[in-house]
Amino acid sequence: xxxxxxxxxLLGLRELSADEINLVLETxxxxxxxxxxxxxxxxxxxxxxxxxxxxxxxxxxxxxFELAAFRLSADVINISTTTSSxxxxxxxxxxxxxxxxxxxxxxxxxxxxxGAPQFLANRLKASVINAGDGAHxxxxxxxxxxxxIRERRGKxxxxxxxxxxxxxxxxxxxxxxxxxxxxxxxxxxxGPSTLVPREFEKLxxxxxxxxxxxxxxADVVNLLRxxxxxxxxxxxxxxxxxxxxxxxxKQRAKLLKPDCLIMHPGPINRGVEIxxxxxxxxxxxxxxxxxxxxAVRMAVLYLCxxxxx
Amino acid sequence: MNQTKQNPPxxxxxxxxxxxxRALRRIAHExxxxxxRLEKVVLAGIxxxxxxxxxxxxxxxxxxxxxDIQTGVIDVAMHRDDxxxxxxxxxxxxxxxxxxxxxxxxxxxxxxFYTGRTxxxxxxxxxxxxxxxRIQLAVLIDRGHRELPIRPDYVGKNLPTGMREQIQVRxxxxxxxxxxxxxxxx
Numbered sequence: 001x002x003x004x005x006x007x008x009x010l011l012g013l014r015e016l017s018a019d020e021i022n023l024v025l026e027t028x029x030x031x032x033x034x035x036x037x038x039x040x041x042x043x044x045x046x047x048x049x050x051x052x053x054x055x056x057x058x059x060x061x062x063x064x065f066e067l068a069a070f071r072l073s074a075d076v077i078n079i080s081t082t083t084s085s086x087x088x089x090x091x092x093x094x095x096x097x098x099x100x101x102x103x104x105x106x107x108x109x110x111x112x113x114x115g116a117p118q119f120l121a122n123r124l125k126a127s128v129i130n131a132g133d134g135a136h137x138x139x140x141x142x143x144x145x146x147x148x149i150r151e152r153r154g155k156x157x158x159x160x161x162x163x164x165x166x167x168x169x170x171x172x173x174x175x176x177x178x179x180x181x182x183x184x185x186x187x188x189x190x191g192p193s194t195l196v197p198r199e200f201e202k203l204x205x206x207x208x209x210x211x212x213x214x215x216x217x218a219d220v221v222n223l224l225r226x227x228x229x230x231x232x233x234x235x236x237x238x239x240x241x242x243x244x245x246x247x248x249x250k251q252r253a254k255l256l257k258p259d260c261l262i263m264h265p266g267p268i269n270r271g272v273e274i275x276x277x278x279x280x281x282x283x284x285x286x287x288x289x290x291x292x293x294x295a296v297r298m299a300v301l302y303l304c305x306x307x308x309x
Numbered sequence: 310m311n312q313t314k315q316n317p318p319x320x321x322x323x324x325x326x327x328x329x330x331r332a333l334r335r336i337a338h339e340x341x342x343x344x345x346r347l348e349k350v351v352l353a354g355i356x357x358x359x360x361x362x363x364x365x366x367x368x369x370x371x372x373x374x375x376x377d378i379q380t381g382v383i384d385v386a387m388h389r390d391d392x393x394x395x396x397x398x399x400x401x402x403x404x405x406x407x408x409x410x411x412x413x414x415x416x417x418x419x420x421x422f423y424t425g426r427t428x429x430x431x432x433x434x435x436x437x438x439x440x441x442x443r444i445q446l447a448v449l450i451d452r453g454h455r456e457l458p459i460r461p462d463y464v465g466k467n468l469p470t471g472m473r474e475q476i477q478v479r480x481x482x483x484x485x486x487x488x489x490x491x492x493x494x495x
Contacts, residue, residue: 005398030384033403039437042387044401072387299401302387306398 005303009121009128012137013178021179024299025147031302032295034071045072045305048105052078053095054131055111060266060290061131061141065108068297074106074305096120106305109133127304135169140300141265142175144293146183148285149220151292152261157184162214164190164246165224165273167200168235172265173224177203190214191246194235211246215255222263223248223273239272248274253281261285319494320477323468326488329449329480332465333362336447337369339463344414347374349442351410353381355419355431356402361482362449363418381406383417388430388437410439416462420478422448425457450490452476468492 003019013021034042050069054062062078069076079099092111099107106127109117114136121128132138150156161180167173167189177200180187187205189196201207208214215221226242243249248262253275256262262274262284270276279286324332344350352367354360360382367378383406386399407413417431432444447463452470470476475493479486 027401030387030401030403033405034387034437037437038439042437043390043433044387046390302401303398 005307008304008307009117009130010139010300010304011117011121011128011130013139013142013175013182014137016139016179016182018182018184021143021146021182024143024296024303025150027299027303028143028147028292028295031071031298032292034298035291035295041071041073043073044302045069045074045105048072048074048305049103050074050076050106050108050301050305051099051102051104052076052108052131053099053110054078054080055092055109055116056081056132058110058131060293061110062108064290064293065129065131065140065297065301068294068301069106071294072298072301072305074301077104092116092119093123096124100124100126106301129300129304132171134171135174136171137175137178138171138265139175140293140297141172142179143300144289144296145172145176145222145263145265146179147292147296148263148289149185149261151288152285153219156180158186159219160186160188160217161220161222162188162190162218163222163224164211164214164248166195166226167191167224168195168197169227170224176222177205181205188214188218192235192242211248212252212255215252215260216257218256218260220261220263221248221256222265224265225267226269226272243272247272248278250275250277253278253283256283258283263289265289321492321494322489323450323476323492324466324488324490329465329488329490332449333365334369336463336465337366337373340366340416340447341370341374343445343462347376347378349412350414350416351379351381351407352416352418352447353383353406353431353435355383355385355417355427357483358420358478358480359418361480362420362447363416364482366418366447379407379413381415383431383434385427385430385434388433390426390430404434404438406435406438408438410435410441413441414443414445415441416445416447418447420449420480421476422446422451422461422464423454423476425455425459428459429457449478450476466490 066076104126108129108131110131111133114134116133117128117130163173190208190211264286352363354363363380367380370378384402384404386401445462448461449465451464451467473495477491479489
């Protein structure tokens with residue numbers, strides 16, 4: 001390991017170097033092993049307080065951060081939209097300052113506005129971890145995707161990764177694109193032209209509107225959820241047409257190389273982006289992603305929360 | 310901790326490669342004497358030099374007793390009690406121990422024994438894997454200044470030091486330079 005971690009916050013993968021990304025992945029290796037012990041808990045963050053502040057609904061990310069914090073012996077408070085004073089008109093900054101007044105050391109923030117974690121990171125002494133902000137970034141999801149690819153394929157450089165679906169509204173796609181390119185993968189985005197504008201080519205990826213052309217050459221396919229809550233009609237004629245043109249059906253999955261990994265950040269819309277049989281098939285690493293998410297989040301909390309402040 | 314290992318002019322040599330070899334060989338003899346059932350012993354090194362020292366002791370035991378003793382790695386970084394108080398965060402590594410530990414003797418192996426806090430963290434790490442029959446401690450150098458009630462079972466060399474002095478250990482496999490131990494005054 002050649003680099004040292006110096007960041008109190010994790011806001012996105014765009015600002016991380018390849019060395020820093022690799023340091024997180026190597027640190028996650030060590031924490032993954034903790035999950036196999038009889039006592040799955042280490043004292044690394046004993047005495048620290050973590051606030052899970054989710055202004056947008058989430059089950060798996062919040063639970064994953066919560067369990068990661070427990071395994072590092074931190075204390076955890078969960079605040080969600082329904083229990084927060086934001087519904088009473090308090091501003092984000094005021095809520096955050098109140099959390100800081102309680103001596104929270106780490107703030108894990110999910111927010112519908114891009115840039116909200118950056119806003120707080122600039123104003124708080126506490127570490128701020130971005131757990132998804134608008135359509136901007138979702139760094140820990142991309143890190144766990146990278147970790148899973150590296151674990152299964154032994155490397156990332158040189159692999160061809162296809163990211164399929166709603167790219168425009170996807171923070172997962174953005175963080176994945178930054179991370180994959182930094183580690184030397186080749187990335188192709190696939191989806192309807194309304195959701196995968198050619199603008200993305202400027203980032204250094206390919207854009208395709210023909211899934212059947214891309215699948216045979218892919219080493220990894222990462223299927224993104226169609227975000228019903230963010231869709232408006234103009235982007236999207238209908239579910240039936242999406243499945244016909246871009247869904248990873250059982251039939252289409254036959255185009256994949258036998259060792260191609262099938263990934264999905266969840267929650268899955270079975271029968272939309274992916275057929276049930278494919279999601280549960282041998283090539284699917286969707287549940288490995290969940291397991292690895294825990295190790296990666298332990299690594300991120302350890303690195304950001306452990307540096308001297 | 311593991312900065313470049315260049316011998317500065319003020320350094321006092323303490324052990325050369327031959328002295329290190331003899332010290333580790335003697336420790337191997339002592340371990341074999343005190344633990345008649347060597348198949349129930351695991352030498353668990355603390356990264357990075359402790360792991361290499363454990364490997365060498367295991368090789369001497371193979372030579373002396375013709376037994377392949379088990380070895381392992383104990384990561385102490387995530388069990389330390391000073392996270393957040395040091396400028397640089399310790400790098401965490403995966404621990405590797407043979408499981409279950411229940412009827413094994415785990416011998417913690419490290420290069421320099423100082424305050425005892427690292428060994429305390431190592432014992433906590435081992436306990437998170439299970440409950441070994443006993444834990445022992447083997448170190449190449451004991452430099453004194455304990456801050457916890459812990460003592461070593463096997464010592465390569467006792468070296469009384471001042472608080473302002475530093476012990477530097479260099480091993481071929483971990484530092485890519487000839488084996489040596491020396492003392493630096495600050």
